[in-house]
Amino acid sequence: MNTLDIELPKMTLLYGLSLLPVLLLWLIGLRLTKDIVISIVRMSIQLALVGIYLKMLFELNHPYLNGLWILMMLLVADITILKRAGLKVRYFALATFTAVASSILFSTAFLVVLVIQPTLYYDAHYIIPLAGMILGNCLQGNVIALERFYSVLRKNENEYATFLMLGATRWEAVRPYFKDAIKAAINPTIAGMGTMGLVSLPGMMTGQILGGSDPWLAVKYQIAIMICIFTSTTIACIINLKLSLNIAFNAFDILNDEVMAKR
Amino acid sequence: MLPLLRFDQVSVTVQQKSLxxxxxxxxxxxxxxxxxxxxxSGKSSVLRTLLGLHPVTSGTVFFQESALTPSTVQNIRSCSAFIGQEPILGADNVRQAMLLPFQFKSHRDRKPTEDQLIEVLNRLQLAATLLNQESSRISGGEKQRIALARGLLLGKKLYLLDEVTSALDTESKQAVFEVLSDPALTVLSVTHDPEWLERCSIIFQLEAGRLIQEKRNEYTGH
Structure with a gap:
């Protein structure tokens, strides 16, 4: 089965549908029209550009070009994670990049080379969407892990200092906050896996079914991607947080305020 | 006799503020x-600097005649107990709080027995029943004495006290004085308590981060 096209008149009809919530919001006194229009226009332009680029990428299907696209995604993710976590990019960029890149490359390679095994391992049809999905989820996890760890540690600076005074090494003293941050980071993925299919149909599966795939095949891909997301998020968060400890503390094991972004 | 600790022309500036x-x-x-x-005036800053919590801008802090550096800070921290106005117990109940330091590698092989826990609590006028109390239900004065008890269990020799007697009743205060008067223990405290001032051998007067006067009681013999 081929997915049915949405032609231009139908797309226009679709944009027309968004007038309904705009009208409802306006009626209840929420003046969000400008924001909504800007968001819809931005979404359309950004996705159109990605569409053009992906079409080109899939046609050329060149290993270097595919690698470059993944590298770009990783760099954008790197900066996004640190900015959202409230850490200065110039101090942590390398640590976060190392953690995220190694875990993404490992899980994507595992999935493509050992599980899916396409004729071309670098096939853009597989590696681009798979790496993108894993990275998107990994990004969320890393933001939560870093943000949670450093905000809780700052809030409990005296408790941390007490642990040091009681003979704890830096690692022993931060361990309770470390465990708490990792738990917070991977909990959404664990909860997501636990309710998958009950609460909603996952996006990738829906996409494949709409694309004409057999539901059973879509289920297997969904399971594969979820396990890879869980694996890479856990690995990336642990490595990232561990590496960040060498940057965020001074030689006396005290948190260095200089590396935190001002809020 | 060599000093246990020494500040040699120490200046500390944190975020452009001279402490x-x-x-x-x-x-x-x-x-x-x-x-x-x-x-x-810088009283607490002296204690914090000694523990490596404030970086020294110039001068040197010596502990047992070795300069305070990242590699020696662990030594001073493991030899000293810092007890503030509202010490943090760091565990859900008193027993766990007392045993907390013995989970760390540095003290793992010295875990105290139940009798030792009770004995040290009793010395500070605390009942053994307190061991099963939740930390959130413990008063400020009790927390201070539990923190002191923890220091004693760890065999610490240097006690850095920040307004410790402020939350104590007369009886508990006497018990604390009694324990700290042990000649084997060295105490550096921040306090306004007249009774404690009387018992002390040295008074360092600070003003705006400078040491303006040092009064040493003659009988100490140094």
Missing amino acids: LTNINLALYNGDKAVLCGKSG
Whole structure:
């Protein structure tokens, strides 16, 4: 089965549908029209550009070009994670990049080379969407892990200092906050896996079914991607947080305020 | 006799704010010293600097005659107990709080027995029943004494006390004085308590981060 096209008149009809919530919001006194229009226009332009680029990428299907696209995604993710976590990019960029890149490359390679095994391992049809999905989820996890760890540690600076005074090494003293941050980071993925299919149909599966795939095949891909997301998020968060400890503390094991972004 | 700890022209500036300027002081084994001065005069900063919580801008802090550096800070931290106005117990109940330091590698092989826990609590006028109490239900004064008890269990020799007697009743205060008067223990405290001031051998007067006066009782013999 081929997915049915949405032609231009139908797309226009679709944009027309968004007038309904705009009208409802306006009626209840929420003046969000400008924001909504800007968001819809931005979404359309950004996705159109990605569409053009992906079409080109899939046609050329060149290993270097595919690698470059993944590298770009990783760099954008790197900066996004640190900015959202409230850490200065110039101090942590390398640590976060190392953690995220190694875990993404490992899980994507595992999935493509050992599980899916396409004729071309670098096939853009597989590696681009798979790496993108894993990275998107990994990004969320890393933001939560870093943000949670450093905000809780700052809030409990005296408790941390007490642990040091009681003979704890830096690692022993931060361990309770470390465990708490990792738990917070991977909990959404664990909860997501636990309710998958009950609460909603996952996006990738829906996409494949709409694309004409057999539901059973879509289920297997969904399971594969979820396990890879869980694996890479856990690995990336642990490595990232561990590496960040060498940057965020001074030689006396005290948190260095200089590396935190001002809020 | 060599001093246990010594500040040699120590200045500390944190975020462009000068906390301590050119401090020279020395403390010998068994000394009971008090830091006096108005709020903001740098009393707590002396304690924090000693523990490596504030980086030294110039000068040197010596502990057992070795300079305070990232590689020696662990030594001073493991030899000293810092007890503030509202000490953090760091565990859900008192027993766990007392045993907390013995989970760390440095003390793992010295876990105290139940009898030792009770004995040290009793010395500080605390009942054994307190061991099963939740930390959130413990008063400020009890927390201070539990923190002190924890220091004693760890065999710490240097006690850095920040307004510790402020939350104690007369009886508990006497018990704390009694324990700290042990000649084997060295005490550096921040306090306004007249009774404690009387018992101390040295008074360091601070003003705006500078040491302006040092009064040493003659009988200490240093």
